[in-house]
């Protein structure tokens with residue numbers, strides 16, 4: 001089992017909180033696609049004999065990519081990789097970059113999962129986040145998706161911004177539940193210093209994020225998703241039965257994946273590599289068959305730390321038998337010794353052979369994982 005991620009690095013404008021690699025230009029789309037197609041062919045042996053079960057177009061704004069290019073990319077992937085007959089194919093969309101016709105066309109090409117960056121249904125929140133769309137666009141895209149009848153849809157919401165009151169957050173969740181969509185990714189707003197938002201907060205032009213408010217929103221989120229029959233299967237992800245993101249689960253299950261396009265990351269079980277985060281360089285280096293990525297060989301310590309960090313984020317947790325089997329007894333002893341404190345504090349729980357974060361513990365996942373590292 002394996003997955004393929006394709007990074008589409010174009011956006012119509014830069015959202016204030018955005019820390020992803022994306023450019024506000026569509027000038028180089030043709031050159032990007034040429035380079036991407038070459039990379040697809042050049043790296044066809046990366047996944048070995050693994051079956052590819054998921055393909056994910058992320059970004060950036062993949063819905064900006066002309067449909068003919070999505071078609072060509074999918075065709076080339078099918079020609080060069082061992083893709084199962086019914087892969088999960090996800091494409092991220094932003095509400096102001098897609099219409100019903102394009103949705104139909106993408107569905108015809110085999111895209112069967114749409115991931116929509118709504119973030120909020122309130123205009124003042126969207127302005128704070130620097131999003132291009134407004135609440136009218138957000139509602140329209142939901143209508144269109146319903147009409148096109150996609151097999152799977154997931155929606156992104158953000159909480160924690162100072163414009164979002166508890167009442168407005170509840171309203172966002174009310175709208176989400178009313179759509180019948182079966183997957184939600186809800187992220188606490190994090191402010192990175194180099195982003196537009198980070199700089200505006202630094203200059204005192206915008207109010208920053210309150211940890212107390214964020215925790216309040218998180219508590220509401222956990223309670224209401226549970227009450228509505230969603231499984232909290234990863235810190236920021238909630239799904240109805242059978243509707244987890246198969247692609248993202250790959251990242252949390254120590255499964256191989258290939259990342260294509262500028263800034264994309266790949267993992268083959270023994271090493272990680274990441275492509276250059278510069279579109280011009282990516283196009284040039286790929287075109288000239290020069291090295292366009294950096295690579296890190298993982299030590300046993302790295303692999304153990306990675307396993308703890310990713311599995312702790314999920315509802316299936318850390319398996320102590322796997323730790324002993326794959327990394328050795330000393331790693332298992334280290335884990336068991338350090339986990340005690342969190343069990344006593346109620347931030348983790350033991351379920352037969354696995355150790356999981358409680359809802360409260362999920363708030364401190366990164367800190368707890370770091371304490372469990374070797």
Ligand code: SF4
Nearest residue numbers: 011014015018059060
């Ligand atoms: S649409 Fe996504 S990738 Fe593009 S600027 Fe906004 S957050 Fe960043």
